[in-house]
Amino acid sequence: MREAASLRRNLLRFLLTVGPGALWLFAFVLLPSVLVLIASLMSRGSFGQLAPPLGLHNYVRFFTEPLFWEIVGRSLWIGFWATVLTVLLGYPLAFYIAQHRHKQFLLLLVIIPFFTNFLIRVYAWIVLLQREGVVNAVITAFGLPPAELFPSSFAVYLATVYTYLPFFVLPLYAAVERIEWNQLEAAYDLGAGPLRGFWEAIFPQTLPGLLAGFLLTFIPAVGTFVIADLLGGGKVILIGNLIQQQFGAAQNWAFGAACSMILMGLVLLGLWLYARSQGERGLDELV
Amino acid sequence: MKRLLAVYSWAIFAFLYLPILVIAVLSFNRSRFGVSWTGFTLDWYNRLFANERVLEYLGNTLVVAVVSTALATTIGTLLAVGLVRYEFRLKSLLRYLLYVPVVVPDVVMGISLLLLFNTLRDAIGWPRLSLLTIILAHVSFQVAYVTLVVRARLMLLDPALEEAAQDLGATGWRTFREVTLPLISPGVVSGALLAFSLSLDDFVVTFFTSGSGSTTLPLYIYGKVKTGITPDIHALSTLMVGSTILVLLLGWLFWRKGGTK
DSSP, X not given: OXXXXXXXXXXXXXXXXXXXXXXXXXXXXXXXXXXXXHHHTSEEOTTSOEESOOSSHHHHHHHHOHHHHHHHHHHHHHHHHHHXXXXXXXXXXXXXXXXXXXXXXXHHHHHHHHHSOHHHHHHHHHHHHSTTSHHHHHHHHTTOOOOOOSSSHHHHHHHHHHHHHHHHHHXXXXXXXXXXXXXXXHHHHTTOOHHHHIIXXXXXXXXXXXXXXXXXXXXXXXXXXXXXXXXXXXXXXXXXXXXXXXXXXXXOHHHHHHHHHHHHHXXXXXXXXXXXXXXXXXXXXXX | OHHHHHHHHHHHHHHHHHHHXXXXXXTTBSOSSSSOOOOBOOHHHHHHHHOHHHHHHHHHHHHHHHHHHHHHHHHHHHHHHHHHHOOOTTHHHHHHHHHHHHHSOHHHHHHHHHHHHHHHHHHHSOOOXXXXXXXXXXXXXXXXXXXXXXXXXXXXXXXHHHHHHHHXXXXXXXXXXXXXXXXXXXXXXXXXXXXXXXXXXXXXXXXXXXXXXXXXXXXXXXXXXXXXOOHHHHHHHHHHHHHHHHHHHHHHHHHHHHHHO
């Protein structure tokens, strides 16, 4: 009798803790993903609504038109180089912060832009780069002709690096904090120079954080539509912009859903490569 | 070498802060066009506060952030406790679902929720795109972050503490309220702070799940940038950045106090 009561209590507790979260994740994460998959197999109705016939035609269209290959290529290209630039800027910074006397304060300095509204950060670059903007005011003050900096793909790169730099620095910092520096001393004792010591004793220890940061920068950089929309002046179309257009002006939700599935495929490919290199723990490291 | 690293790092800090600083300075500039300094003024701030629509959008933004954070923190904390405490069949599926909002691009998250709300409305006539749908959408990504933050804290917890409470005769609920919750409260607070700022910051998911009459400040800024910048947007941005810094400083002080205990 008492055991049955305790079992029932336990079940109740289980349902109370896991239940709401599980329901929420099924209803608002799993179900919508399934809907995107279904929508991607449908067609555009005469009023722009989702309609039969079902089929793979959206995917066929995507992969047979060179325009869409170009968009995917451009997204990956810009995402990749913006991420590489972010890595070059952020990698030394994480070391500087980790070794600083007031590292908590410096960390706060990185976190503030991380939490600053994304649109304000993008908007700030318009104010700086536009024809009558701050950068041109400085350039013309030196007697040089004003530069056409906005809208341009240069502006897109710059704002992407700027936006995602904190996303990269924070996971990398976590890895740098955990470095066992005695490995460097051991390398020195074994006769390594500073460069070789860094490369063989320090760099491998930062690799998990470096990869996590790379992914956390690369995925949103490939997926964003706002930066290209506001700073590219309609000339820089990325896959994110394509999706937004299909759900907006073009009113072709079925094709937009297929584009989303393709973007998701790219993301999953990246995650799979990452998980393969980092093992099971890798995914937890990401968050 | 050390000097070089310091110079390099401070140059990057300058890169991070210069754009925000420039906007703050320009928000006090008398000139309407261009960036040349023509005198100090608070006009743009006055104009902003006289704009009833902006106040309405601010209200919408805060309602969404407060309600969604409260919901997500409750659901997420419970889920974290359940995930650490129990073994069950769908556990690994739930764990994968938790990562989805973290790694999926915003635009995919936005359109999938739009599809969900649209399908529901076609089927049962509810919900219309409104503040409610924005709140539901925000909770959907916030829950994941809250759960992951609280779960990390729970994993550091010594299970002997809960067992001791039970041995002393505390009921399950009393153990949770008087032992577990206080011990994980730093995790719950940082989860809630993270959820709150994710909501304030979100543009893309809100963009797809909002309807007429449910404009938030990020949506307003986007519209203004598209149609033409006016300096009251500098003022609005400055105020938003200012409040972000204030909230983070408070959170930092709280966290430092908690850390020394």
